[in-house]
Amino acid sequence: MKREIKLLKKCIKKGEQTPFLYNEEETLRLKNKLKQLQEWWDSARVAQNNGFGQYIDQPKPTKP
Helix, strand or coil: CHHHHHHHHHHHHHHHHCCCCCCHHHHHHHHHHHHHHHHHHHHHHHHHCCCCCCCCCCCCCCCC
16 A cells, blocks of 8 residues: 555655646546545554554644
8 A cells, every 4th residue: 555655755745747648637636546545545444453653744842
């Protein structure tokens, strides 16, 4: 799954650099698929860790 995420990111970047590579509908479909795969990846990581580490991407709260 990590490989697919990396490949989609590369395809989206190439599509933005070369506008004739993908039309807008295809680019939108690629971005939606990327978002879906990233959500699945995060949920799988949380499930494997039994709920621990699910707030890794969020900043730590500041002390008062």
